[in-house]
Amino acid sequence: MQKKLMAPGVYWLGAVDWDRRLFDDLVPLPDGTSYNAYLVQGTDKTALLDAVEPAMTDTLLAQLADVPRLDYIISQHAEQDHSGAIGLLLERYPEARVMATAKGKAMLHDLLRLPEDRVEAVADGDRLELGGKTLTFLHLPWVHWPETMASYLAEDRILFSCDFFGSHIAASELFVTDPCRVREAAKRYFAEIMAPFRPMIEKNLDKLAGLPMAMIAPSHGQVYDKPDWIVAATRQWATAAPANLVALPFVSMHGSTRRMVEHLTAALVARGTAVELFNLAVADVGKLAMALLDAGTIVVGAPTVLAGPHPLAAHAAFLANALRPKAKFLSIIGSYGWGGRTVEVLAGMVPNIKAEVLEPVLCKGLPTPETYAALDRLAEAIVAGHAAQGFAARVD
Numbered sequence: 001m002q003k004k005l006m007a008p009g010v011y012w013l014g015a016v017d018w019d020r021r022l023f024d025d026l027v028p029l030p031d032g033t034s035y036n037a038y039l040v041q042g043t044d045k046t047a048l049l050d051a052v053e054p055a056m057t058d059t060l061l062a063q064l065a066d067v068p069r070l071d072y073i074i075s076q077h078a079e080q081d082h083s084g085a086i087g088l089l090l091e092r093y094p095e096a097r098v099m100a101t102a103k104g105k106a107m108l109h110d111l112l113r114l115p116e117d118r119v120e121a122v123a124d125g126d127r128l129e130l131g132g133k134t135l136t137f138l139h140l141p142w143v144h145w146p147e148t149m150a151s152y153l154a155e156d157r158i159l160f161s162c163d164f165f166g167s168h169i170a171a172s173e174l175f176v177t178d179p180c181r182v183r184e185a186a187k188r189y190f191a192e193i194m195a196p197f198r199p200m201i202e203k204n205l206d207k208l209a210g211l212p213m214a215m216i217a218p219s220h221g222q223v224y225d226k227p228d229w230i231v232a233a234t235r236q237w238a239t240a241a242p243a244n245l246v247a248l249p250f251v252s253m254h255g256s257t258r259r260m261v262e263h264l265t266a267a268l269v270a271r272g273t274a275v276e277l278f279n280l281a282v283a284d285v286g287k288l289a290m291a292l293l294d295a296g297t298i299v300v301g302a303p304t305v306l307a308g309p310h311p312l313a314a315h316a317a318f319l320a321n322a323l324r325p326k327a328k329f330l331s332i333i334g335s336y337g338w339g340g341r342t343v344e345v346l347a348g349m350v351p352n353i354k355a356e357v358l359e360p361v362l363c364k365g366l367p368t369p370e371t372y373a374a375l376d377r378l379a380e381a382i383v384a385g386h387a388a389q390g391f392a393a394r395v396d
């Protein structure tokens with residue numbers, strides 16, 4: 001992909017990764033992704049904002065073929081998919097200086113062993129004059145690492161936001177073409193990596209409020225040329241109350257837990273509460289993360305294996321705990337053969353979820369009429385809890 005003009009002297013550079021299907025060896029990428037870098041050329045100086053995934057350095061270097069001098073490399077986030085190519089860029093441009101937050105500077109040294117004398121720490125609000133183009137650095141910690149910042153180009157009203165407002169989408173078009181598709185991808189991205197830091201995200205959104213923005217240029221996905229909606233959506237994901245929705249990740253090796261899951265689902269739906277099921281043997285954890293962002297209740301369906309929860313259920317519980325969902329109610333259902341500590345083990349895995357635990361429902365082997373009655377009572381408790389909290393239907 002060639003570089004693309006965004007405004008006079010401002011270009012998108014970077015690599016579109018159509019093939020990638022997994023990020024961080026964890027997160028599915030149904031739509032691939034892109035690693036966006038940006039070039040800002042003033043009358044006196046030239047700056048590159050962020051770089052690309054190291055495997056795609058050649059693409060970036062080719063786009064820079066007609067750029068003889070780089071004065072600054074702005075490293076907004078030390079994660080390797082944006083910073084990993086900086087070492088090679090410093091060799092190609094021996095005059096270039098890297099600008100990062102103080103924490104970013106330390107991390108670039110720790111993670112990449114970048115020479116410290118080539119990296120300069122910038123304070124919140126520092127300005128960089130390039131000649132008719134002025135970049136202002138805005139420290140925005142915890143989107144999604146401690147060192148993150150964004151840069152604002154006043155003359156063109158462009159916010160270079162790095163991972164903030166990002167989405168994993170591979171596309172040939174620079175600007176958002178299908179807001180519905182991007183909204184889902186951006187929500188998936190938010191749910192997977194930003195959700196645990198919702199209070200910091202809200203503070204950072206407050207910090208950006210009032211900044212005139214003609215464009216938001218993130219480090220993954222398409223550029224927003226009408227950015228208001230993504231800012232509003234991000235605030236909603238960060239702050240909205242949970243919805244009248246149950247997220248129900250489950251496993252069932254021989255069908256017993258599945259029967260319980262299906263009964264509970266029918267009981268909830270009949271009482272007006274939505275349910276999203278995730279068979280963990282085949283589930284997309286990105287979709288699970290999105291449901292965890294919205295759900296008022298989480299129920300884990302886990303058969304007992306080797307005296308504890310099935311490992312896939314344990315994995316889901318670990319993930320849910322790390323994502324710190326807003327859910328107010330939690331429960332466990334599942335089948336066992338002779339005995340074990342499934343409930344104790346799972347309950348001990350979710351200390352970050354500040355939710356009321358509703359009576360778990362376990363049964364030996366196939367569910368019985370008593371099991372179904374207990375599942376009906378669980379459904380009633382969830383519905384009553386949601387009504388008491390005033391949870392409304394999920395918006396998106």
Ligand SMILES: Cc1cc2nc3c(=O)[nH]c(=O)nc-3n(C[C@H](O)[C@H](O)[C@H](O)COP(=O)(O)O)c2cc1C
Pocket residue numbers: 251252253254255256257258303304305306307308335336337338339340364365366
């Ligand atoms: C590999 C394996 C290990 C198991 N370990 C236990 C166990 O430690 N304790 C127990 O009560 N049941 C154990 N079971 C039995 C299952 O929990 C039981 O068959 C249950 O009904 C399966 O539910 P499902 O049909 O939803 O998979 C084990 C089953 C398998 C396949």
